[in-house]
Amino acid sequence: MVAFGKKLRESQIQEWQGYYINYKLMKKKVNRYKQQIDVRTQNPLNVLMDFSRLLDCQIEKIVLFLLEQQGLLANKLSNLRDHHHALLQQPDGSRISELQEAYRAVGRDLLRLLFFVEMNAIGLRKILKKFDKRFGYKFTDYYVKTRANHPYSQLLQVFKHVGFGAVVGTISRNLADLQDLQRHQGNYISIYDQPDLSHPDPVIDSIRSAVDRFSNSTNYLHFLGRHAFIMEEELPTQSEDDSIDNRYHSMSLLLNLVNTFLYMVNTYIIVPTADTYSMSLGAAATVCGVVIGSMAVAQVFSSVYFSAWSNKSYLRPLVFSSIVLLVGNTLYALAYDLNSISVLLIGRLFCGLGSARAVNRRYISDCVPLKLRMKASAGFVSTSALGMACGPAIASLLQMNFKIYKVTFNEDTLPGWLMALAWLVYLMWLWISFREPPRETKENLVPQETDAAGPLVNVAVENSFTQPLLMKSEAKQQDEDGDGECDDAEEDSGExxxxxxxxxxxxxxxxxxxxVQLFVYFMLKYAMEILLAESSVITGYYFIWTTSSVAIFLACLGLTVLPINIIVGNYISNMFEERQVLLASEIMVCIGILLSFHVFIPYSVPQYVGSALITFVSAEVLEGVNLSLLSRVMSSRLSRGTYNGGLLSTEAGTLARVIADGTITLTGYLGESKLLNMTLAPALFICISSIVATCFTYNSLY
Structure with missing residues (x-):
């Protein structure tokens, strides 16, 4: 991988080089502050104030240049408006084409400006992270709290798309008008009357994508895709994306998504019947916690070796996963006739050892082109949610009891037999259709300036535009001052x-x-596992629900995932900051847990269902914003390799499930009457702790 500082320098536009954040100078300042504090020649408070002033000056330079460029764009659009009005009176085909190209030229200028702002925003985030890393968590909290919340905040000008929307709207509307003028010979149809005309030109799509990415604006697809936590480089390179195009195979991607779906079905299909299966083998109903959790225990280890294995191959780990899951489900089903709780647990352990979700994530991250990656990520999450809903729903349909020879098929064993058959069919499909992508050494890739918005940035930011962030005159002056020992190689060596x-x-x-964000992820997975894993025992004890009733209830919870993400992705996440949604979701999870307790009054179905719905939905919302913020604050070194951010989050979530399932079984020894409150108490404590921790780190989530 190429160092961040080098990528940032190579992405610079030459004629604007004096207006970028002086990232190299600020890194030197941070290093010098560290040395001065170590030898006690500088007061930490003075360092804080001095670096704040330096950062203020850098941001002011960026903002004033940004306002100047926005004024120039507005002036160009104002001049084009006069020509536009004249054409409306006397349409001329050649002049319409010229005017369209003029608007596109302004659009490309705007795209360059957006790219300029984005590079500076990334540089600011990186230098804030570096300062905190060197001096401990102090500065970002102070700086964001004092600058971002001020009514005259210049920091918000860099991180928010202030003023860009009006320019985008003007270009979009006028290009649509000119396109309509050509098609309908002067009949006026506004984009406000026909929204499908709102995107008449590729340059508009590129600008909108750049604005959305830069401002963290989102829609349903993007918000859903964030649940996959597939980390990307902050500055992706065109050559990397070209190599990914060569590795992409649509059928292989589909097989990865099917694997994700089947595994989630496999996880939740046994939840409605785990308690009755345990009792039929002579164990207590609450042993269902161990039965369900044993899969998660094995997944703690399988996530690591599958992540490492995916460095070398994708087909072989998927084949191994399918075989292990086939064996595991067969053992799970045979446990009934063998009358062995041990065989039952071994079968579930095998199922956990076959968890290839790390491979599914890595395939999307490494082999799906950037333009399709968000859709693939959303597909990964959608198939997971669908599998979670289908698992209990399928279990509700398996209400039958018969024997073939000496093998029993009933509501307890049929989930195992059905999943064994599904994995056998999948294994054959995988062997026939999956294509192993070629391996390429990423270190040998030559970076080129690009932008996730599309190829138009490559037009706007050409090779001839790249120059070092530090002006040559500044570098020369600093060398004369004795600071020249920090050359590029040294300053980037740690990055x-x-x-x-x-x-x-x-x-x-x-x-x-x-x-803190990993702890929040642990909390939400713990709360969800407590809710889901003990549902059959709780509803059976309090409401005498049948297996079908429990299965339908769990399926309905799973079906809320996609609608809730549509609402949050399209509306809530665009109305509020992600950190605000994060904190509000944590509070709602806490409220849902509080409402679940059985205190004094008789426990009712509306109380249980209502509190479960609040807890589950809030946790789903929380998962999306939590993983989005986690990807932003996590080091880019954790975007690749075996020990990546996805593995860390998976381990945190899996550990939460293991502890939650263990809590259910241990609490079961106190009796089913105490199970509900005794399992909710630690969930409440963990939730309150996560809220407090989030408040302490709130201003660093920027």
Whole structure:
């Protein structure tokens, strides 16, 4: 991987070089502050104030230039408006084409400006992270709290698309008008009357994509895709994306998504019947916690070796996963006739050892082109949610009891037999249709300036535009002052984006903000597992629900995932900051848990269903914003390799499920009457702790 500082310099537009954040100078300042504090020649408070002033000056330089360029764009559009009005009176085909090209030229200028702002925003985030890393979690909290919340905040000008919307709207509307003028010989149809004309030109789509990405604006697809937590490089390169195009195979992607779906079905299809199956083998009903959780226990280990295996192959780990799951489900089904709780648990352990979700994530990250990656990520999450809903729903249909020879088929064993058959069919399909992508060494890729918005940035930011961020005159002056020892190689040596090679190295990259977000992820998975895993026992004890009733209830919970994400992705996440949604969701999870307790009054179905719905829906919303924020604050070194951010989040979530399922079984020894409150108490404590921790790191989530 190429160092961030080098990528940032190579992405610079030459004629604007004096207006970029002086990232190299600020890195030197941070290093010098560290040295001065170590030898106690500088007061930490003075360092804080001095660096704040330096950062203020850098931001002011960026903002004033930004306002100047926006004024120039507005002036160009104002001049074009006069020509536009004249054409409406006397349409001329050749002049219409010229005017369209003039508007496109303004659009390309705007795209360059957006790219300029985005590079500076990334540089600001990186330098804030670097300062916190060197001096501990202090500065970002102070700086964001004092600058971002001020009524005259210049920091918001850099991080928000202030003023861009009006320019985009003007260009879009006028290009649509000119296109309509050509098609209908002067009959006026506004984009406000026909919204399908709102995107008449590729340059508009590129601008809108750049604005959305830069401002973290989102829609349903993007918000849903964030649940997959497929981390990307902050500055992707065109050559990397070209190599991914060569590795992409649509059928292989489909097989990865089918694997995701089947695994989630496999996880939840046994939840409605785990308690009755345990009792039929002579165990207590609450042993269902161990039965369900044993799969998660094995997944703690399988996530690591599958992640490592995917560095070398995708087909072989998927084949191995299918075989292990086939064996595991067969053992799970045979446990009934063998009358062995041990065989039952071994079968579920095998199922956990076959968890290839790490491979599914890595395939999307490494082999799906950037233009399709968000859709693939959303597909990964959608198939997971669908599998979660289908698992209990399928279980509700398996209400039958018969024997073939000495093998029993009933509501307890049929989930195992059905999943064994499904994995056998999938294994044959996988062997026939999956194509192993060619491996390429990413270190040999030559970076070129690009932007996720599309090829138009390559037109706007050409090779001839790239120059170092630090002006040559500034560099020369600093060398004269004795600061020249920090050359590019030295200053970037600590930031080479090599994947971490151990869990210890990955842990060292975890800042307080990252640790808190991983804790939040642990909390929401713990709360969801408590709710789902003990549902059959709780509803059976309080309401005498049948297996079918429990299955339908769980299926309905699973079906809320996609509608809720549509609402949050299209509306809520665009109305509020992600950190605001994060904190509000945590509070709602806490409220849902509080409402679930059985205190004094008789426990009723409306109370249980209502509190479960609040908890589950809030946790789903929380998962999306939590993983989005986590990807933003997490080091880019954790975007690739075995010990990546996806593995860390998976381990945190899986560990939460293991502890939650263990809590259910241990609490079961106190009796089913105490199960509900005793399992909710730790969930409430963890939830309150996560809210407090989020408040302490709130201003670093920017």
């Amino acid at each position: 080479i984006h090599k994947p971490v090679t151990s869990i210890v190295a990955a842990y060292r990259l975890l800042t307080p903000s990252i640790k």
